[in-house]
Amino acid sequence: MDTLVAFARTGNPGTPATPWPQWNQNAQKYVEFGDDSGVREENAARLDFHTPANVTPSTPRVSRD
Numbered sequence: 001m002d003t004l005v006a007f008a009r010t011g012n013p014g015t016p017a018t019p020w021p022q023w024n025q026n027a028q029k030y031v032e033f034g035d036d037s038g039v040r041e042e043n044a045a046r047l048d049f050h051t052p053a054n055v056t057p058s059t060p061r062v063s064r065d
Contacts, residue, residue, distance in 0.1 A: 003031075 003020070007013035013031075014020035021029040021039050028042035 002015045003013040003018055006015050012020065018031060018037060019039065020031060023029075028044055029039050030042055032038060032040050
Protein backbone atom coordinates (compact mmCIF):
# COMPACT_ATOMS: atom_id res chain seq x y z
CA MET A 1 0.00 0.00 0.00
CA ASP A 2 2.91 2.35 0.77
CA THR A 3 4.19 2.09 -2.80
CA LEU A 4 0.80 3.10 -4.20
CA VAL A 5 0.62 6.11 -1.87
CA ALA A 6 4.20 7.11 -2.71
CA PHE A 7 3.44 6.87 -6.42
CA ALA A 8 0.28 8.98 -6.05
CA ARG A 9 2.15 11.64 -4.08
CA THR A 10 5.44 11.83 -5.95
CA GLY A 11 5.21 9.82 -9.18
CA ASN A 12 7.90 7.50 -7.78
CA PRO A 13 6.65 4.28 -6.13
CA GLY A 14 9.93 3.70 -4.25
CA THR A 15 9.87 3.69 -0.46
CA PRO A 16 12.57 2.96 2.13
CA ALA A 17 11.02 -0.48 2.66
CA THR A 18 10.65 -1.19 -1.07
CA PRO A 19 13.23 0.56 -3.24
CA TRP A 20 11.95 0.70 -6.80
CA PRO A 21 14.66 0.03 -9.39
CA GLN A 22 14.98 2.32 -12.39
CA TRP A 23 14.45 0.34 -15.58
CA ASN A 24 17.64 -0.51 -17.47
CA GLN A 25 17.59 -2.58 -20.66
CA ASN A 26 20.81 -4.40 -19.70
CA ALA A 27 19.73 -5.22 -16.14
CA GLN A 28 15.97 -5.67 -16.16
CA LYS A 29 14.50 -5.87 -12.67
CA TYR A 30 11.01 -5.86 -11.23
CA VAL A 31 9.35 -5.63 -7.83
CA GLU A 32 7.51 -8.74 -6.67
CA PHE A 33 4.84 -8.35 -4.00
CA GLY A 34 3.82 -11.19 -1.70
CA ASP A 35 4.91 -12.88 1.51
CA ASP A 36 8.53 -12.29 0.48
CA SER A 37 8.41 -8.98 -1.43
CA GLY A 38 11.50 -7.58 -3.07
CA VAL A 39 13.38 -6.66 -6.21
CA ARG A 40 13.97 -9.57 -8.58
CA GLU A 41 16.15 -9.95 -11.67
CA GLU A 42 14.18 -10.64 -14.86
CA ASN A 43 15.21 -13.62 -16.97
CA ALA A 44 15.25 -11.74 -20.29
CA ALA A 45 16.25 -14.83 -22.29
CA ARG A 46 13.00 -16.49 -21.23
CA LEU A 47 11.06 -13.62 -22.84
CA ASP A 48 12.86 -13.74 -26.23
CA PHE A 49 10.63 -16.46 -27.66
CA HIS A 50 8.92 -14.36 -30.34
CA THR A 51 11.52 -12.15 -31.94
CA PRO A 52 11.92 -11.35 -35.65
CA ALA A 53 14.82 -13.82 -35.79
CA ASN A 54 12.57 -16.80 -35.04
CA VAL A 55 9.33 -15.74 -36.76
CA THR A 56 8.60 -17.63 -39.96
CA PRO A 57 5.74 -17.36 -42.49
CA SER A 58 4.06 -20.30 -40.69
CA THR A 59 4.16 -18.57 -37.27
CA PRO A 60 0.56 -18.08 -36.14
CA ARG A 61 -0.62 -14.47 -36.02
CA VAL A 62 -2.15 -13.09 -32.85
CA SER A 63 -5.62 -11.64 -33.24
CA ARG A 64 -5.94 -8.08 -31.90
CA ASP A 65 -9.75 -8.21 -31.50
